Amino acid sequence: xxxxxxxxxxxxxxxxxxxxxxxxxxxxxxxxxxxxxxxxxxxxxxxxxxxxxxxxxxxxxxxxxxxxxxxxxxxxxxxxxxxxxxxxxxxxxxxxxxxxxxxxxxxxxxxxxxxxxxxxxxxxxxxxxxxxxxxxxxxxxxxxxxxxxxxxxxxxxxxxxxxxxxxxxxxxxxxxxxxxxxxxxxxxxxxxxxxxxxxxxxxxxxxxxxxxxxxxxxxxxxxxxxxxxxxxxxxxxxxxxxxxxxxxxxxxxxxxxxxxxxxxxxxxxxxxxxxxxxxxxxxxxxxxxxxxxxxxxxxxxxxxxxxxxxxxxxxxxxxxxxxxxxxxxxxxxxxxxxxxxxxxxxxxxxxxxxxxxxxxxxxxxxxxxxxxxxxxxxxxxxxxxxxxx
Amino acid sequence: xxxxxxxxxxxxxxxxxxxxxxxxxxxxxxxxxxxxxxxxxxxxxxxxxxxxxxxxxxxxxxxxxxxxxxxxxxxxxxxxxxxxxxxxx
Numbered sequence: 461x462x463x464x465x466x467x468x469x470x471x472x473x474x475x476x477x478x479x480x481x482x483x484x485x486x487x488x489x490x491x492x493x494x495x496x497x498x499x500x501x502x503x504x505x506x507x508x509x510x511x512x513x514x515x516x517x518x519x520x521x522x523x524x525x526x527x528x529x530x531x532x533x534x535x536x537x538x539x540x541x542x543x544x545x546x547x548x549x550x551x552x553x554x555x556x557x558x559x560x561x562x563x564x565x566x567x568x569x570x571x572x573x574x575x576x577x578x579x580x581x582x583x584x585x586x587x588x589x590x591x592x593x594x595x596x597x598x599x600x601x602x603x604x605x606x607x608x609x610x611x612x613x614x615x616x617x618x619x620x621x622x623x624x625x626x627x628x629x630x631x632x633x634x635x636x637x638x639x640x641x642x643x644x645x646x647x648x649x650x651x652x653x654x655x656x657x658x659x660x661x662x663x664x665x666x667x668x669x670x671x672x673x674x675x676x677x678x679x680x681x682x683x684x685x686x687x688x689x690x691x692x693x694x695x696x697x698x699x700x701x702x703x704x705x706x707x708x709x710x711x712x713x714x715x716x717x718x719x720x721x722x723x724x725x726x727x728x729x730x731x732x733x734x735x736x737x738x739x740x741x742x743x744x745x746x747x748x749x750x751x752x753x754x755x756x757x758x759x760x761x762x763x764x765x766x767x768x769x770x771x772x773x774x775x776x777x778x779x780x781x782x783x784x785x786x787x788x789x790x791x792x793x794x795x796x797x798x799x800x801x802x803x804x805x806x807x808x809x810x811x812x813x814x815x816x817x818x819x820x821x822x823x824x825x826x827x828x829x830x831x832x833x834x835x836x837x838x839x840x841x842x843x844x845x846x847x848x849x
Numbered sequence: 850x851x852x853x854x855x856x857x858x859x860x861x862x863x864x865x866x867x868x869x870x871x872x873x874x875x876x877x878x879x880x881x882x883x884x885x886x887x888x889x890x891x892x893x894x895x896x897x898x899x900x901x902x903x904x905x906x907x908x909x910x911x912x913x914x915x916x917x918x919x920x921x922x923x924x925x926x927x928x929x930x931x932x933x934x935x936x937x938x
Contacts, residue, residue, distance in 0.1 A: 497883045504886055610886050618876075629877050690894060690928060736889075754924055763935045774932040779894060781924050 461651040465491040465626075467830060468646060468655045470633065470669055472496075473503035474609060474815055475808055476661035477616035477627075478823030481538070484623035486831050491653055492620070492627045493646075495665075499613040502663055502815060505752070505784030507686055507730050507740050508606040509699040510817045511549050513576055513599055514706060517568035519841050520793060524814070525573060526837070527821035528603060534820060540615030542607050543735050547698030549604025550579070550587055551706060552729065552769055553596045558703040561711060566599055576601040588697045590772040604699045606732055609816045616819070636672045643804030657830060659806040664750070664785040666795075666809035675799065678847045679810045681785035683751065685744045685758040686730075688780040689773075691737030702729035702769060708745075709792070722761045729769055739776065741766045745786070745813075754781040786812045794818065795844040796825055806830070807844040859907070860900040862893020870907050879912060881905060881920040891920065894928065 467483055469476045472494030480492045494500070512528055515521040535544050553559050559578075566576050577600055584598040585591055591598075617627055628650065635647040636658065645654040660669045664681035705728025707714055715723050726745030733739045744758050759781050767774050789795060789810040799805045808826050811818050828835035857867040865888045873887035881897075884890060884904055891897030891904070897920065905917050925934075 497878070497880060497886075499886050500882065614887060627877070630879060689931075752921075756924070759924060760935060763931050767931060767935060774935070775930075777928045777930050778925055778934065779896060779928050780892075 463491065463651065463653045465489050465653055465655045467657040467659065468493060468653055469659045469661055471661035471663060471665070471809075472498045472613075472617070472627065472629065473501050473661070473663055474613045474616065474819040475663065475811065475822055476659075477613055477620060478819040479659055479661055479808055479826045480625050480627070481616045481620040481623070482823040482827035483830065484620045484625040486827060488831065490620070490625045491655070492617075492625060493631045493633060493648060494627070494629050495632050497629055498617050498627075499610045501665070502784040502786055503613045504610050505686070505782045506609055506684065506813070506816060507742050508609055508732050508734065508816065509549070509730065510605040510607055511699045511701065512574055512603050512817075513549060513551055513569065513601045514701055515814070516710060516792070517565065517572050520814075521569060521572050521574060522837065523821050524817050527818050528605065530820035530824065531605060531607065538615040538619040540611070540618055542611045542615045544605065544607045546603075546605040548587070548600065548602045549699030549701070550584065550601075550697070551599040551701045551703050552584070552591065553598055553703045554594065554769075556596060557714065558707055559596050561707055562599060562703050565706065574601060575603055588700060588770075589695075590770045592769055592771055595769070606699060607816060608734065612816065612819065616823075633669065633672070636669075638673060638802065641801060641803055643802070657804045657806065659808055659826060661808045663809055663811075663815070664787040666787065666807065673802065673805070675802075675848060677795070677807065677809070677844070678790055679795070680747060680788045681750050682788040682812065683744065683746045683748045683783055684742065684786050684813065685754050685762060685781060685783045686740055686742040687759055687762050687778050688782065689739040689741065689776045690779050692739065692776055693737065694733065696731050696733040696739055698732065700729065700731040702765070704728050705730065721757055722765055725758055725761050727761045727765050729766055731766065731770070738779075739773070741773070750785065752783045752785060754783050786815075788812050790847070793842055794822070795847070796822060796839060796842040797829060797844060799848060800845045859903050860888070860890035860893065860897075862895050863889040863891075865890040865900075867907065870904055874908060874911055880918060881908065884908065885920060
């Protein structure tokens with residue numbers, strides 16, 4: 461069966477479906493191709509945070525702020541319950557060294573317009589009960605929120621279909637057709653699709669799509685394990701992270717000399733509670749290839765870390781562990797935009813742990829670039845060409 | 850399954866009905882994981898121990914039983930107290 465489209469999006473996660481939604485909304489004829497199922501990769505195996513505070517003050521935070529603005533009306537636009545809640549969030553601080561780094565981090569975030577403050581231990585307890593008394597304090601921002609990532613993914617897909625998009629599941633690409641450096645279409649196990657524009661939104665699998673046309677995309681799968689408790693009455697205030705997570709992400713040298721299992725696995729607290737009451741306890745950041753199994757050490761270190769910060773968690777039962785592959789990039793920023801020298805080929809991948817937070821803004825930016833050739837902010841720093849040239 | 854006007858609950862933990870599972874299949878789910886993500890069937894306390902076979906039965910109307918793969922098996926095998934899990938070996 462041969463088909464024609466204005467745009468073909470590769471990847472049925474939150475990023476691919478968001479792009480498909482925003483493009484379809486503007487009247488583009490979009491076909492989305494997904495090898496397995498919607499939410500079958502990282503988008504279906506992650507936490508639910510739309511956390512602004514964890515973003516490096518700079519373009520990363522700017523993107524997150526713009527995205528969080530879009531989230532406020534998204535449920536209505538999609539006409540789908542995505543379980544969005546503006547809960548607020550905090551980052552727990554354990555040592556004076558972390559406090560110093562977080563004070564600087566918070567000041568730079570404030571300068572970009574984020575509402576965020578540092579609390580002492582007593583003040584922190586007002587927002588989250590059960591905090592271990594070894595804590596120095598925490599940050600707090602009323603702007604953090606969360607969303608059910610699977611519902612978000614399904615909601616984007618359903619709304620995109622309403623605007624005429626076609627979503628092909630269990631469809632595998634066998635060849636990308638290029639002529640005179642211009643995208644012409646692609647071949648799949650279900651037939652040929654002619655299109656002048658292809659968007660690679662395959663997350664951790666984006667490099668394998670790139671290889672089909674000789675592009676070396678520097679994305680690596682980084683496994684994030686998360687543990688899930690039984691449903692319990694409201695306990696977690698919103699999104700609760702630990703400063704160690706931030707410091708490990710942006711100042712890794714502080715922990716480099718440590719030989720502990722937790723540090724090797726990149727364990728940092730990420731805590732939130734679903735509408736049904738399950739608490740999601742995360743997470744590791746490990747390079748383990750494309751292996752999505754949970755490990756005993758991973759689960760144990762996650763739980764040891766979480767109970768060290770909030771001892772009451774010990775009394776809860778776990779029912780499930782999950783693991784997803786976050787698409788890591790060498791500089792921590794996603795690859796968004798057209799690829800030089802290959803007309804019609806775009807990348808929208810490499811969000812690592814921020815895919816949920818950044819899905820709406822990514823969809824908008826890519827839709828802007830494709831329909832108008834420009835977008836509302838300077839996205840040069842996100843260009844895939846920073847690695848591909 | 851008997852024909853009745855009343856709701857038939859397939860996943861008791863998450864209170865997911867037969868009708869909701871059939872709708873998920875209509876919406877494109879072709880695997881047990883796909884049905885789980887669309888309906889939450891199997892996400893509850895028992896983690897699909899009761900409903901997985903029933904759901905596979907419903908799905909087999911659309912897809913050969915032999916093609917229906919089990920969903921991803923994940924720890925813990927049964928509900929476990931966190932305090933027990935973090936004890937040193």
